Amino acid sequence: MFAKCFLVTLVLGGAAIAADDHASPVTFSKDVLPILQKNCQTCHRPGQIAPMSFLTYKETRPWAKAMKVAVASRKMPPWFADPQVGRFLNDHSLKPTEIETIAKWANTGAVEGDPKDMLAAVNWPDGWQIQPDVIVRGPVVDIPAHPKNDVIEWMSVTVPTGFTKDTWVTSVQIKPEHPAVAHHICLGFNAHTADVTYFEPVWQDKERDTEGSAIPSKGATFGPATPGGRFTSMAEDCYLPGNPVADYREFQAAKLVPAGSDITLNLHYTPNGTAVTDHVQVGFTIAKEPPQRRYVSLSTSAPMDATHFAIPPNDGNWQSPPADVTFDQDVELVYMMPHMHFRGKDMKYTLVYPDGRKEVVLSVPHYDFNWQLGYSTSVKVPKGTKLHVDAHFDNSPNNKFNPNPSRTVYYGEMTWEEMMFPFFGVVVDKDVDPKKILLGRGPIPGGA
Template sequence: MTKRRVLGTVATLFMVLAGAAAAREAPAAESGVTFTKDVLPILQRSCQGCHRPGAIAPMSLVTYEEVRPWARSVKRNVETREMPPWYVDRRIGIQDFKDDPSLTDAEIATIAAWVDAGSPRGNPADAPPPVEFPSPHEWQIGEPDLIVSLPEPYLLPAEGPDEFPNVYADPGLTTDRYIKAVEVKPDANSLEVVHHIVTTMTEFDEDLAKGNFLNEYAVGKNGDIFDDNTGRLMKAGTKIRFGMHLHPYGEEIPVMVHVGLKLYPEGFVPKYQLVSQHMGDDDDLLIPAGEKGVRTDGYTMLTRPAVVTAFQPHLHTRGQAQCIEAIIPQTDAEGNVLLQAPGTSPAPLMRQMTLNCVPQWRFNWHLVYNYAEEAAPVFPPGTVIHISTWHDNSDTLRVNPDPRNNVVYGQRTIDEMSFAWVSYYYIDEEEYKARLAAQNARTSNDQ
């Protein structure tokens, strides 16, 4: 083949490719995807909670003028599913969540088509009314019975790296109480610098880190109001730990944060007692310098019939991935766990069910994956919750503080952790059988 012919072929190829690209874009232009009609409703639902003036995201995505310069970046971030922050694997496990901000494939295609068509504004009359965001001064859970604040403002400098302070506060409880609703709220001056906050209750001061989970705050999320007759126990003498992720914003800020609690009356014990506990911890965790894909496993048994309601991976900077699965004893059709008579065989097999995986952990985002009511799985007693965690201590991990060091288990951000907060409550035998029957009916309908 002569040089000229090669060039000619390449040129033809370019024309074909250009033609194909034009053909790909044509339907977008023809389909008339516009900002006001198609894109704005998506941004309102899934982005503006954080991307609005005064909130944590770096830019506002409220008006056309604000979004237009970010169009390409928006396309890239939604196509890679970097935004909105929601990092659960969509191909495996439970997919039905409360408050799921993630986009459908169709919504991503709509945004991409809009950008490819040159980001047209469209008819202003097509725009949905602007969303009214809750005032930072109002409690979304209603007026709390108890407000616990940082003992004093935490002074965040104008500039510098993100900070991760843990601050303790004493709610002054003298009797055990059950929490009906909880909300974490930074003062208006602190909204722009609070990336997220995880509050925990430290019931036993000898082991502060393993207290009971209270609430997770990220901008765009309201408080947690538990279902009827469901509560989280707060023991007398408990302290609250505010684990904060703060992001300097060019101005020194005295950060002030409160947690508001609505409580059941004194002495009242709700039927469902919601517990969130560490599962998967490995105190002997060792991640050798330079290694990637270092796996840790932890196993916890649910000793009574249980409903699992939420999963929240908790790793530090070198976190790579995490999965939660249940290993379930064999049961009869009613849900009774099969027990062998002595001397009989074979021993029953167990069943495996993956609840969720987070294939690529992002240290920046501590997200709680709360299952929708009907999707929260019911398990027989003896079910083992297995947390598998992978860490990356290689130099290919951009956020690795130092790949030359072995890393061990510990509290500091430069140490590591390998657990998940898993939320569950126990139910009685009768309710277990009724719920299991309903769950089995739903899964057989799905198939």
């Protein structure tokens, strides 16, 4: 018996090695590292937002079981679009085979394998990913040395662009100095108004006490007069760990920022135990001449008045009135970003074409307020098409983010109020007047 085996191995040496290979366990070096490089290390490396690094075997090994759970439940990487619907250019969710590889690796001892199998380490960009022509100084934010995962309040800050003439920008990078604590930063462009104080933070999370709490009267509308009321354009572009920089050159397009515009930034930091001061900068590349196509950031909303928008206490599945807009031009829909607050539960974007055909282009069945994710796509949308957006809210105690299930929740910019505010981006021919993209719309919220 023994002799026979020995003989076979000796004679069919090559084949035996191949068979062995096949039976060998999934290894870090050969199978797992490529997935981590592609889908995880943008956040899971030193100085970035995730609490642990997955650069090396040694760092990763203790997390094997947790990784298996996190990827199987699709908690990681954060990505909330229903995979059955739509097609997204920035989709970095794992394929089922990749989830299987990580699960197998964790189940079979999470071995290292042969370091010779390893791909070269990724040279992660540190700092500017574009070569900015202009850098605008953003806010300076002190992050306290609170423990990891402690919540610190959201805030918004307005700064001047300093643009003295109308400017076609081709890419925008929001650059925090300390990515480790910058959970996300979104910005929008606004015409300057006299009431704005530059560099002064407006806090978003403090629920006013019963006396101070302004509960809107029936029929009242929520508008820019509300404290810090610049919500309509605060998410044209976002810094989000793991997401690429907003680069309109991909669409052979540019965005027009009018002379004298302000930038309003919406900032969310997560402390990590060390006090730091973050200096935020915003870099732009600028078109030498007007582009062929124009990128326009748009948004819509459910009705904001208290008659239509009032989420009852303890309601776990309140259906918001929909947000509807109709395109009055041919456009290419290239970007969608659902925006709700703590009680946001799900959101669905549906195109209703002029011939009545319906196409769901984004469905986020489990919205998570903590991740302001944007979804890039490319859908040709003919004039006359309607964008119809549905959303539900969870004001029950089962929603772990709910600060107070016994309160009726109205529309408002503060995070303890609610918003049903779908953002989207389109590309149009450069000669199209952005005010005429949507039917019956005057000045465009969130648009330049």
